[in-house]
Structures are given as structure tokens and as C-alpha cells.
Amino acid sequence: MAIATISRVDQEIQSTVLDELTWEPRVRPHEIGVTVSEGVVSLTGWVDSYAKKWAAERAAHRVGRVRAVANDLTVRLDGGAERADPDIAAAAAHALEWDAFVPVGQVDVTVAQGFVTLHGEVEWEYQRQAAERAVGRLTGVRGVGNGISVRPDIRADAHTLTDRIVDALARNRATEAERIDVRVHGDTVVLSGLVHSMPERAEVERTVWSAPGVREVQNRVAVAPVLGTGGR
Template sequence: MGSATIMRTDQDIQADVLDELTWEPRVQPHEIGVTVTEGVVTLTGWVDGYAKKWAAERAAHRVPRVRAVANDLAVRLPTSARRTDQEVATAVVRALEWDAFVAVEDLDVTVADGWVTLRGQVEWEYQRRAADRAVRQLTGVRGVSNGIAVRPRTTPPGPEVAAGIRRALERGGLADAVPLSVDVYGDTVVLNGVVRSTTQREEAERVAWSAPGVTEVHNRLVVGTTPAG
């Protein structure tokens, strides 16, 4: 009986993911296969750019009840989009130089067969994500490994930071909608609780990373159904 319920739920999620891919203008849904097992979505097939692979992954994450996404899409660049590693590396450095949030001199860039690896240190998590965002859209990029570490200049006092994160969650409506707990141990934030979608899970993590001095976030939030009040 239980397995039948899971199967129906997985079929619903699969249909919703396929519909979401159809509405995502950056991808061609007929190129992407979707399977779902106990709320975990697997994307298969191939796309002609890393930006499309990322867009498909984000589309799947937007669907409620998706617990995780395994992105097995392969990137096959068309001839017109192929670049040498030197050309890709040059484009990456220029993109980072143009991004006001990223200090390119603090980063190391390596390109191998179109795959970009970023290393170095930044003060805030939004800078780490900005570097990733600046690179993944470039022509010739087949993938990105973001090894940038967050090293803030200040160390946060636990109680004040935890309270600040809770207030930020409340402003965004997350704390009212779902039961969350926020604990701070030194410069590490731990989130626990149940959320309704991966979008809520990611937004709670973004809020936690926005606290001053945070170097690590353990996101233990799970996607599920909250009990009725």
C-alpha cells in the first residue's frame, strides 16, 4: 500500500517537472528525460550548453515535493560554441573582472577541456555565488567546479546572529510557514526543520549565509509535508 502511494506521488512530481521544463524557455524539454524515485528527480539526456544544464536543474528544484535533483545531463557543445581552454580562461577572467561583487585577484582560474575550476577566498557567500553565476553563462563552458572558500573578517557572536537569522526568516515569511530551528556554533549555522519545497530550503540557506561572519552552513532542512496546526 505504501509503495503504491509513493509511486503515485512520484508520477505526480514527474509530470510537474516535465511541465516546468516545458515552461522554461532556456531548455528544450524533449531533449531531457525525467525519472523520480521517492521524491528524488534524475535528469538525463544532453544539452548544448552548461547554462541549459543549470537551467534545467533549477526548473526541477522549483517543483514542490522535490527532495533532491540528480543532474546527469551531458553537455555537448556545438561546433559554433567550441572554444580552446585558453579562450575560455580569458573569457572567465574578463567576466570576473566585470562583476562588481568579485575581486578576481583573489581567485585562481583553471580550465581543462572546457571545465572551469574556481579557487580562492571571498568574504561573503554571495560573492562565491556571483563568481559561479558570471562563469556558467559563457560560451564554451562545459561545467563549473566552485572551490571558492568563504573567509569572513569577523567572528559572529552566536546568540545575536541566530536571532538575526530568525528575524530575516520571519520577514520572508519562512518562519511563519514552516517550523525551523536556527543554531549557531561559532561561525557555523545549523538549520533544522521541515520545508515544503527545495526553493524554501535554498532560501533559508541563503538567509543564513547572509549573516556576518558565517563561514559554514549545515542545511539539515528536509522537504516534506508539515503537520496541520
């Protein structure tokens, strides 16, 4: 692709990401800088909570033709949002206990200077993600490290698991299953192929994680946006 074409496409993506950030009520777009290089979006600046940093990243991922997002936003808490580490740890423990998707007693919390680290084992990926979301929304949190491992209670036959995943992808109207290659090695699923957007890539991975017995997903699916189409 010619440099002039790349530059024009990147400018269009940048403009659309800025529009999406303006549309996202959880962030203040004037605090966030956006640059784009060959479809890769970089977010810079600062926000006053980890939840806003996450919301800005998700907003950028929603934009068509975005290949990847580098989230370099800094969480800078104002005085009213500062919390002592023991208070954050106690709030995180309560948040995990009250979240219906997080198994009780299987996730440990460590807090250092506002950064929360999660450890433990769960049976499903959605439980791992639910734990991160539960603590990421808390006041005073500067960042979250998710060290939770997925350990399924069942073991699936590789051939059967492959067939079930392929069938699930075919049922999902948000993906083009024929463009995705699925390979299963034990309890690890390796994905390759092409999709047209980051949301489609994420949907493929979400579908695969829903299969019983999956411990790890290696998502090698590439994003090849359709050129010449508008923003979202």
C-alpha cells in the same frame, strides 16, 4: 506510505517537472529525460551548454513536492560552441572582472578540457555564487567546480548571531521560521527542521548566508512535501 501512493505522487511530480521544463525557455525539454523516485528527480540526457544544464536543474527545483534533484545531464558542445581552454580562461577572467558582485583579484581560474575550476577567498556567499554564475554562462564551458572559500572579515558572537538569524527567518514570509532550528558553532551555522519544498529550503539557507560573520552553513533541513496538493 503505500507503494501505490508513492508511485502516483511520483508520476504527478514527473508530469509537473516536464511541464516546467517546457515552460523554461532556456532549455529544450525533448532533450531531457525525467524520472522520479520517492520525490527525488533525476535528469538525464544532454544539453549544449553548462548554462542550460543549470537552468534545467533550477526548473526542477521549482516544482512542489520535489525533495531533491540528481542532475546527470551531459554537456555536449556542438562545433560552433567549442572553445580552446586558453580562450575560455581569458573569457572567464574578463567575466569575473566585469561582475560587480565578485571582488576583483580574489578569484583564480583554471580550465582543463572545458571544465572551469574556481579558487580563492571571498567575504560573502553571494560573491561565491556570483563568480560561479559569471563563468557558467560562457560559451564553451562544460562544467564548473567552485572551490572558493567564504572568509568573513568580522567575527560575530554566537548568541547574537543566532538571534539575528532567527529574527531574519521570522521576517521572511517565504519560510516558516518556527519549523527551523538554528545552532551556531563559532562561524558555522547548523540548520535542521522541516520545510515543504526545495525553494523554501534554499530560501532558508540564503537568509542565513546573509548574516554577517557566517563562514559555513550546514543545511540539514529536510523536505516534507504536503501531499495531495498540485504541481507548483
